[in-house]
Amino acid sequence: MQIRPILSALWHHKAGxxxxxxxxxxxxxxxxxxxFIIRQRVVRLSRPSGVDEANVLxxxxxxxxxxxxxxxxxxxxxxxxxxxxxxxxxxxxxxxAYPLGNGGWSKGVRYTMDxxxxxxxxxxxxADDHTLATLGLTLIAGRNFHADEVGDMGARDxxxxxxxxxxxxxxxxxxxxxxxxxxxxxxxxxxPSIIIGVVDRMQTWIGSFSEAWVERSTLVPFRLLASGxxxxxxxxxxxxxxxxxxxxxxxxxxxxxxxxGPKDVMTYRRIRAVAYRSDRGIAILMxxxxxxxxxxxxxxxxxxxxxxxxxxxxxxxxxxxxxATQGDILSYFCTENLLISVGGVTxxxxxxxxxxxxxxxxxxxxxxxxxxxVVGVVAVLLLGQSAVLVPAWRASRVSPVEASRSV
Amino acid sequence: xxxxxxxLALHSFRRSPGLTALMVVIMGVGVAASMTxxxxxxxxxxxxxxxxxxxxxxxxxxxxxxxxGSTRNHLSDALTYTDxxxxxxxxxxxxQTAIYxxxxxxxxxxxxxxxFAANGYAAYADxxxxxxxxxxxxxxxxxxxxxxxxxxxxxxxxINRQLFGGANSVGRTxxxxxxxxxxxxxxxxxxxxxxxxxxxxxxxxxxxxxxxxPFTRAVDLQIGSNGxxxxxxxxxxxxxxxxxxxxxxxxxxSMWVELPNATAVQRYRQFLSGYxxxxxxxxxxxxxxxxxxxxxxxxxxxxxxxxPETAVSLLVAAGFLLVCLVNTVGLLxxxxxxxxxxxxxxxxxxASRGEIYRQFVAEASVIGLSGGLxxxxxxxxxxxxxxxxxxxxxxxxxxxxxxxxxxxxLLAVLATVIAGLYPAxxxxxxxxxxxxxxx
Numbered sequence: 001m002q003i004r005p006i007l008s009a010l011w012h013h014k015a016g017x018x019x020x021x022x023x024x025x026x027x028x029x030x031x032x033x034x035x036f037i038i039r040q041r042v043v044r045l046s047r048p049s050g051v052d053e054a055n056v057l058x059x060x061x062x063x064x065x066x067x068x069x070x071x072x073x074x075x076x077x078x079x080x081x082x083x084x085x086x087x088x089x090x091x092x093x094x095x096x097a098y099p100l101g102n103g104g105w106s107k108g109v110r111y112t113m114d115x116x117x118x119x120x121x122x123x124x125x126x127a128d129d130h131t132l133a134t135l136g137l138t139l140i141a142g143r144n145f146h147a148d149e150v151g152d153m154g155a156r157d158x159x160x161x162x163x164x165x166x167x168x169x170x171x172x173x174x175x176x177x178x179x180x181x182x183x184x185x186x187x188x189x190x191x192p193s194i195i196i197g198v199v200d201r202m203q204t205w206i207g208s209f210s211e212a213w214v215e216r217s218t219l220v221p222f223r224l225l226a227s228g229x230x231x232x233x234x235x236x237x238x239x240x241x242x243x244x245x246x247x248x249x250x251x252x253x254x255x256x257x258x259x260x261g262p263k264d265v266m267t268y269r270r271i272r273a274v275a276y277r278s279d280r281g282i283a284i285l286m287x288x289x290x291x292x293x294x295x296x297x298x299x300x301x302x303x304x305x306x307x308x309x310x311x312x313x314x315x316x317x318x319x320x321x322x323x324a325t326q327g328d329i330l331s332y333f334c335t336e337n338l339l340i341s342v343g344g345v346t347x348x349x350x351x352x353x354x355x356x357x358x359x360x361x362x363x364x365x366x367x368x369x370x371x372x373x374v375v376g377v378v379a380v381l382l383l384g385q386s387a388v389l390v391p392a393w394r395a396s397r398v399s400p401v402e403a404s405r406s407v
Numbered sequence: 408x409x410x411x412x413x414x415l416a417l418h419s420f421r422r423s424p425g426l427t428a429l430m431v432v433i434m435g436v437g438v439a440a441s442m443t444x445x446x447x448x449x450x451x452x453x454x455x456x457x458x459x460x461x462x463x464x465x466x467x468x469x470x471x472x473x474x475x476g477s478t479r480n481h482l483s484d485a486l487t488y489t490d491x492x493x494x495x496x497x498x499x500x501x502x503q504t505a506i507y508x509x510x511x512x513x514x515x516x517x518x519x520x521x522x523f524a525a526n527g528y529a530a531y532a533d534x535x536x537x538x539x540x541x542x543x544x545x546x547x548x549x550x551x552x553x554x555x556x557x558x559x560x561x562x563x564x565x566i567n568r569q570l571f572g573g574a575n576s577v578g579r580t581x582x583x584x585x586x587x588x589x590x591x592x593x594x595x596x597x598x599x600x601x602x603x604x605x606x607x608x609x610x611x612x613x614x615x616x617x618x619x620x621p622f623t624r625a626v627d628l629q630i631g632s633n634g635x636x637x638x639x640x641x642x643x644x645x646x647x648x649x650x651x652x653x654x655x656x657x658x659x660x661s662m663w664v665e666l667p668n669a670t671a672v673q674r675y676r677q678f679l680s681g682y683x684x685x686x687x688x689x690x691x692x693x694x695x696x697x698x699x700x701x702x703x704x705x706x707x708x709x710x711x712x713x714x715p716e717t718a719v720s721l722l723v724a725a726g727f728l729l730v731c732l733v734n735t736v737g738l739l740x741x742x743x744x745x746x747x748x749x750x751x752x753x754x755x756x757x758a759s760r761g762e763i764y765r766q767f768v769a770e771a772s773v774i775g776l777s778g779g780l781x782x783x784x785x786x787x788x789x790x791x792x793x794x795x796x797x798x799x800x801x802x803x804x805x806x807x808x809x810x811x812x813x814x815x816x817l818l819a820v821l822a823t824v825i826a827g828l829y830p831a832x833x834x835x836x837x838x839x840x841x842x843x844x845x846x
Contacts, residue, residue, distance in 0.1 A: 015829070019737040026730045030723060037719065062524055064512045065585040066629065108639075116474070155631070157647050207609075252521075259512045259524045278798055282716045289440065289727055296433050300734040303426060307741030355726075363715045 006336050009312075016304050017340060024344025024380055027297045029351035032376040033359060034286040036368050041283040045276035047214070049099040050167075050201035052136025053268035055090070057240065058098055059083075059231040059248060060264040064257045069154045072225040075255065082254045083231060086246050088239030091134040094231055095126045096224045099135075099203040099217075100268075100275040106210065107159070107188035109174065109218070115186070120173050120216055122166070123204035124159065124187070127219035132165075132199065134234040140168060142181035142197030145221045155226035160190035162221075165197040169215035187218060206275040240267060294383055301387040305333065309395040316395055317402025326396040333392035334385060341384035345377045352376070412769035419770060423742060427774065430738050430823075434778025437731030438819040439785035444717070444724040446786075446811055447793055450804030451612065452713045455599035456539060460703035463537065463603075464664050464672070466494065466679050469697035470656055471639060482699060483637060483658040484607040484710065488626075490682075491660035495531065499678040500664035501671065504531040505622055507660050508608055510633040511583040513617070515570060525566065525583070525617035526633070528605070529625035535561070535592075537665050538604065543567070545577035545592035548621060552591075556623040560588035566617045567593045581618075586628060588620060600804060603703055604663055606710045608634030612800040632659045676700055717797065728822065735774075735826040743767055743830045750834055751842025764835040771827025772820050779819030783812060 010017045067075065076094055083092045097104030104125070108118025125131075128150040132139060142165070149163055164187065171180035184192040202217045204210040235243045244267065248260045266274075273280075309316070316329055352373055359365040420427040454460050468490050471477040486494070491505040507529050514522045534540070535547030544567075548559045560581055567576055576590045598615035605611075629649045638657040646654065666672045676698075683696035701709055743750075750763055758766075787807060794802035 015833070016737060016740055019733055019740070023730055023733045023737065026726060026733065030726045030730070034723060062510075062512055064514060064522055117476075154647065156649060156652050256521075259522050261524050264524075278714070278716050281797055282720065285720055286723065289723055292436055292440075293727055293730060296436070296731060296734055299429055299433065300737050303429060303738045304741050307745060310745065359719065359722075363719055 003335070003339070006332065006339060010336065010339070013308065016308070017343075020301060020304060020340050021344045021347060023297055023300055024341055024384065025348035025351050027293055028345055028348030028373075028376050028380050029355045030293060031290050031379070032352040032368060032372045033355050034290050035376065036356070036372050037365075038283045038286045038290075039372075040366070041279040041286075045279045045283075047203065048201060049203040049268075049272070050135070050137055050199070050215075051099050051203075051268060052234070053272060055235050055237060055240070056135060057233050057235065057244060057247075057265065057267045058101075058271065059233060059251070059260060061229045061231060061251065062259040062264075063227045063229075064259065066227045069152070069225050072227075073152050073223070076223055076225065076229060078254065079229075079231065079251060082250050083233060083247055086243060086250050088235050088243045089233055089247065090236050091130050091234040092231055093128050093130040093134050094223055094229050095131070096226075096230065097123070097125060097205055098230060098232055098271075099205065100271050101205040101230075102275075103207065104205040104210075106204075107218075109170070109188075110186040111174075111184075113186050113191060120170065121210075121213050122170055122187070123210060123217040125202070125217055125219050126153075126222050126224045127165070128221060128223065131219060131232075134232050135202070136234070137202055138200040139165075140198050140200050142195070144197060145219075150221045150223065152225055153222040155224065158190065159188055159220060159222070161187060161193045163196045164193045164221075165199060165219040166195055167199055167202050167215055167217045169201070169213075170218065171195070171198045173216060187220070193220075294379075297380075298383055298387040301337065301384055302391060305337065305388050305391040306394070309333070309391050309398075312395075313398050313402050314405075316398040317400055317405070320398065320400035321403040329396040329398070330392050333388055333395055337384050337388035337392075338381070341381050344384075345380055348380070349373055349377065409769060412766045413773065415766055416770040416773045419742070419746065420773075423745075426738060426742055430735055430742075430774050431777045431781060433731045433734055433738075434775060434819055434823055435781030435785055437728040438779060438782035438815055438822070439789055441721075441724040441728040442782065442811065442815045442818065443786050443789035443793065443805070444720040446790075446805040446807075447797055447801065448713070448717045448721040451601065451717050451801055453600070454704060455601055455603050456703065459537075459539060462665050462667055463703045464500075464666055464675070465701045465703075465706045466662055466664060466675070467699040467701070468679065468683055469694070470658065470692065472692065472694040473697075474694075475639060477697065479697065479699070482697065483639075485635065485637070485658040486660045486662050487656055487658050488653045488660055491662050493682065494662055494664075497678065497682070500666055500675055502533040502537045502665040503663065504534040504537060505660050505662050506530045506534065506604055507622070507625075508605055508610060508633040509620075509625060509630050511618070511630070513566070513570070514582040514585070516580075516582060527583075527616055527618040527620060529620055529622040529630065531622050533665070534619065535594075537663060538599065540597045541595040543593045543595035544575045545590070547619075548591050553621050553623055556627050557621060558586065558588050558624055559591045559621060561592040561594060561619040562590055563594055563615050563617050564596050565615065583618070583620075584628075584630075594619075601707060601712050603707055604661060605634070606707060606712050607661055610634070611712050612798070612804065614800075626653070634659065672700065714798070714801065717801070732822055732826050735823060736829060739767075739771060739774075739827050739830040740833065743834045746834075747837050748842050750837045751839040754837065754839035760835040763837075764831050767831035767834050768824055768827055771823050771831065774827075775820035775823025776816065778823060779816035782815055782819055786811075786815060 080092055080094060083089055104123055106121050107124055109120055109122050110118050129145045129147045132144050175183055180195050180198055183195050185195060186192050201215060204214050204217055233247060244265060248265050251260060356368040360367060467482040468486060469477050469482050470487055471483060495503060495505055509527050509529050511525055511527060512522045513525045532548050532550045532553050543564050547561055552559050567573060571579060576593060579590050581588045581590055601611040636657055636659040666675055679698040680696045683698050686692045790805060790807060793805050
């Protein structure tokens with residue numbers, strides 16, 4: 001196949017060629033970046049939280065008024081007993097926050113009290129000896145809290161735990177050599193605490209603030225005596241629907257001086273859906289735009305090539321009369337499209353990088369990996385070739401007689 | 408003449424219905440996608456108080472110090488109770504209010520309804536006039552209520568409907584968390600979006616707050632903040648209990664001041680800086696005065712209120728519209744050049760270049776108009792889809808308005824006409840003699 005005649009033919013259609021090149025370039029730039037965004041969002045929303053999500057539900061309870069510490073302690077103990085008695089409940093504990101929730105406590109952790117800057121931030125989860133069993137967390141080193149290690153803490157007391165359990169991510173960050181169990185750590189402004197156990201994984205809550213340290217969590221052995229409490233309930237397999245209604249009813253029946261609103265009882269499935277709603281939304285939006293964009297570009301190629309074919313029927317007829325086969329004509333148009341597409345993806349690769357730089361600059365996105373550009377280029381080239389097939393096939397069916405016909 | 412161009416356009420559509428339909432669909436989809444994302448973007452990046460935003464300011468005071476990582480661009484986005492109270496007492500601005508978000512349980516006294524949680528704000532009397540709250544009944548409380556730590560409350564029209572059947576409830580009593588408040592006003596569906604006065608706690612979008620009570624009263628009742636509480640500035644452990652918290656270096660109070668003109672702004676800056684220097688002299692701050700004063704829109708920008716996904720979607724959708732535009736130029740070019748013969752005949756019969764030009768621009772605008780109408784239809788569908796893509800509180804803000812409908816059709820027509828300019832110019836320069844000869 002000779003390239004020169006194709007190039008000279010394209011030179012006669014400068015405007016049309018330039019338009020398709022531009023369109024392919026823009027399509028490539030948008031698609032590469034959109035695929036990258038989709039990939040990032042999908043990676044984000046498929047992160048495991050560490051919680052056995054199918055069997056855990058969350059109840060947020062708000063006491064009316066602000067009861068003092070001693071009555072709160074009694075109220076919370078009796079609530080935990082009430083929940084344990086609900087048929088279908090396997091285990092329960094009270095806390096301040098939970099993985100994938102919409103907020104929580106964080107502290108900086110330091111090796112020693114006089115260290116100036118914190119080594120890492122960590123999420124603080126209030127826990128007791130039932131926490132690991134309720135959430136289904138996997139202890140990979142050390143031991144769980146003992147019941148007699150669990151203390152009470154008022155809402156405005158300073159957190160100063162003697163023993164803590166940390167996640168593997170936090171342990172690896174602080175003690176890269178391993179063996180975190182038995183080591184000392186200062187949580188916030190508190191004196192050193194001893195790490196007694198390491199759990200495999202427990203995510204922080206969702207938010208841009210905690211995004212950079214999403215698996216660095218610390219469990220502290222306290223009951224938080226505040227007017228708002230969150231109960232995490234593990235249900236026996238298959239009992240979710242029953243417990244979902246029975247548990248809040250049992251709590252209200254036991255003591256009506258509280259508020260548990262309709263949105264305060266949530267399964268983990270729902271929590272996950274809410275937490276990652278905008279990520280899923282963006283991924284869907286980008287996916288739809290990619291598909292429509294590819295369809296638009298394909299339609300554009302079909303339209304313009306059809307036009308060129310109909311303009312050149314006479315020339316095609318002449319070539320056919322001079323001995324060109326149908327295959328020659330077909331491959332002429334395919335090669336023509338390939339040349340245009342290569343031009344388009346070359347410009348497009350530059351545009352892709354520029355768009356990515358803009359997104360990095362304005363929206364703190366990450367650098368696009370080259371693989372996306374390669375995949376995008378291959379996809380766009382294939383799209384171009386398949387879009388050109390129909391008009392090219394129609395061109396190859398032009399009869400040599402056309403050469404002798406006047407239009 | 409335009410009527411004749413329309414006739415010609417319709418005739419040409421009948422001749423190549425496929426190509427025409429393709430252009431209309433592509434324009435429709437492109438316009439719908441970009442306008443839907445634009446509607447969401449506009450809703451989240453709008454000015455909540457257009458006529459007052461240049462007079463409302465947020466003061467920031469560095470209570471962390473450079474050794475704890477604070478810089479000019481990165482100060483705590485709230486104040487300590489100590490600093491907020493000092494600014495309130497100084498009365499250095501025309502109006503000022505300290506604010507913090509609270510949550511309370513409203514206990515209906517009818518004996519049938521269960522208590523329910525309600526979101527509110529603790530604020531000063533100036534809050535309502537500064538932020539132009541509209542009242543259905545009554546009004547805000549006054550400064551003497553602030554000074555007397557009065558148990559008064561302003562409720563939303565929603566709570567008023569729920570508890571008092573929508574009647575004038577001024578003077579009635581409301582029980583929140585076991586404390587009685589006297590209703591002094593009912594705000595009339597007042598809910599500026601974004602909720603500029605609480606963006607630092609992340610409550611930028613959402614339903615209207617349920618109630619407002621005097622700041623002084625809330626502190627008396629030891630009602631904690633429902634927003635962020637950042638104690639990074641507290642180097643020593645807090646004194647336990649409420650008073651310890653109030654005296655701590657924890658930041659949790661938002662502060663807004665109204666400054667009517669540039670001189671007032673200048674004076675307030677000096678006042679703030681002087682205040683911080685005083686604190687340094689008294690040994691509380693171990694660093695030079697570092698204060699800032701943001702106006703409303705700059706504050707929203709500084710706090711990053713526009714969610715990145717809305718901006719990214721808008722950008723991508725705009726890029727998509729650009730591709731649609733380029734595509735339409737190409738297709739129009741193909742469509743028009745196919746009719747070179749017809750153009751030649753018209754030119755030979757006396758049509759001027761300008762007339763040919765206008766004919767094809769008219770044809771493009773008809774395609775644009777159809778694309779715009781199709782786009783509207785798709786947008787109506789897209790509006791239902793926005794809550795799939797964005798947070799429900801944000802999706803709710805996007806709706807079809809007259810302005811949006813108008814600008815969608817206008818955008819479609821304008822975009823297609825721009826796309827048609829070059830093909831029409833090419834058509835106008837068709838050589839009639841050449842075309843007629845080859846016929």
